Amino acid sequence: MTTATSCQLDSPSLRFGASAISPMHIDGQRVSTEWVQLRIGVVNARIESSVSGLAEEYSALYSGYPTLHDNSHVCVRVERGRSRYTMGRRFIVSSNGERMFSVKRIEELLPHVEWALNWEVVRRLDTYLQLHAGVMERNGAGIVFPAAPGSGKTTLCAGLLSRGWRFLSDEFALIDTDGMVQPYPKALCIKEGSFTVMEHLGLPMISPRRYRKGQKGRVAYVNPLAMGVDAIGKACRLRHVVFPMFENGAKPALSSMSRGETGFALSRLSFNLRQKGARGMDILTRTLRGATCHRLVSGNIDATCDLLEELLGKQNHA
Amino acid sequence: MRITSTSQPSPREGLTYHVLDDEALIYDARDGGTHRLNCTARFIWEHCDGSSSCDSIALKLTRNWDAAPARAKEDVLTAVNEMVNNGLLEVNRPR
Numbered sequence: 001m002t003t004a005t006s007c008q009l010d011s012p013s014l015r016f017g018a019s020a021i022s023p024m025h026i027d028g029q030r031v032s033t034e035w036v037q038l039r040i041g042v043v044n045a046r047i048e049s050s051v052s053g054l055a056e057e058y059s060a061l062y063s064g065y066p067t068l069h070d071n072s073h074v075c076v077r078v079e080r081g082r083s084r085y086t087m088g089r090r091f092i093v094s095s096n097g098e099r100m101f102s103v104k105r106i107e108e109l110l111p112h113v114e115w116a117l118n119w120e121v122v123r124r125l126d127t128y129l130q131l132h133a134g135v136m137e138r139n140g141a142g143i144v145f146p147a148a149p150g151s152g153k154t155t156l157c158a159g160l161l162s163r164g165w166r167f168l169s170d171e172f173a174l175i176d177t178d179g180m181v182q183p184y185p186k187a188l189c190i191k192e193g194s195f196t197v198m199e200h201l202g203l204p205m206i207s208p209r210r211y212r213k214g215q216k217g218r219v220a221y222v223n224p225l226a227m228g229v230d231a232i233g234k235a236c237r238l239r240h241v242v243f244p245m246f247e248n249g250a251k252p253a254l255s256s257m258s259r260g261e262t263g264f265a266l267s268r269l270s271f272n273l274r275q276k277g278a279r280g281m282d283i284l285t286r287t288l289r290g291a292t293c294h295r296l297v298s299g300n301i302d303a304t305c306d307l308l309e310e311l312l313g314k315q316n317h318a
Numbered sequence: 319m320r321i322t323s324t325s326q327p328s329p330r331e332g333l334t335y336h337v338l339d340d341e342a343l344i345y346d347a348r349d350g351g352t353h354r355l356n357c358t359a360r361f362i363w364e365h366c367d368g369s370s371s372c373d374s375i376a377l378k379l380t381r382n383w384d385a386a387p388a389r390a391k392e393d394v395l396t397a398v399n400e401m402v403n404n405g406l407l408e409v410n411r412p413r
Contacts (some may be wrong), residue, residue, distance in 0.1 A: 258341055260338045260342065260343060261341075264352055267352035273352075281343065289338070
């Protein structure tokens with residue numbers, strides 16, 4: 001016994017504007033606010049900023065994503081402020097009224113906005129069972145890559161994206177009560193060590209800016225729609241679960257896992273299983289009954305993608 | 319509590335049981351923990367009904383799995399002990 005505790009795209013452009021909401025006051029001065037609203041898969045997001053250019057930068061990052069006209073699920077707000085401890089100048093990132101991050105450098109700002117958005121998704125989209133996983137789709141079949149940070153999820157998703165697979169997420173598998181995986185296609189966040197891999201794959205990183213994201217260090221972003229207007233997948237049935245682990249220089253290899261072992265491992269990679277309780281466990285186990293389960297040692301990205309395409313080819317012919 | 323061959327274990331309340339092929343997952347709502355049972359542990363769990371003794375469960379295991387009686391008894395006592403320690407089973411004293 002083992003124990004653990006544990007798009008539809010409808011518009012080519014985004015909407016952003018100035019002073020569209022109630023004005024902010026910083027250091028006693030009224031400042032204008034820019035905002036952008038967009039639909040990222042099933043997540044309706046609104047970014048508000050008193051930092052000039054951020055909303056425009058964000059909308060460029062998500063160029064091609066649909067405009068959002070109705071209410072947003074999550075709202076992330078950026079303003080200039082002061083550190084609580086040193087009183088030094090900071091950028092303050094808050095979501096739905098709650099201060100989340102205090103950021104010193106401008107190049108840290110956008111990654112923290114993305115981070116805050118993810119936190120809000122975890123907190124507010126509780127209708128879904130949320131797993132820490134990349135999700136891709138091919139021929140209507142969903143393949144989920146659950147893994148802890150640093151396992152190579154994003155690079156793997158990028159490699160498959162470059163081969164025409166459809167992208168649903170590089171960080172969140174959102175599974176609804178019918179066992180369908182829903183899209184949350186955030187821009188792919190690429191660590192510096194993978195920049196050359198992206199160039200090799202022909203995936204354009206948003207340039208020239210590079211960002212900094214906590215322990216990840218320098219990062220850049222890839223808009224999945226750069227690979228084509230249909231590069232983002234729709235909700236799909238989960239057919240394959242593959243736990244990736246990158247090993248530099250390793251020969252890529254797949255090995256089977258039992259569904260029990262898989263379910264147990266996934267329970268430890270869920271953001272909200274504890275909140276969802278038995279209902280979440282029911283979603284997880286029902287979903288797994290229709291899926292194959294594997295462990296993947298990934299190495300060279302081309303060889304790894306070849307192996308995964310071979311796996312799906314075998315399943316399609318089985 | 320010491321588990322003996324006459325102990326009659328039963329599932330604790332607040333657990334949900336999910337079968338996945340020949341294994342099973344148990345979710346404990348009290349602490350959000352998940353427990354994985356392999357096929358042998360699953361068989362044992364499914365016979366822990368509060369009225370079957372560990373001896374009788376071992377006998378069923380012997381018949382069902384063609385296991386040696388001594389080995390089956392040892393497996394049942396070990397698994398039940400572990401499940402009790404993990405808060406999945408409780409033990410009724412024999413009447």
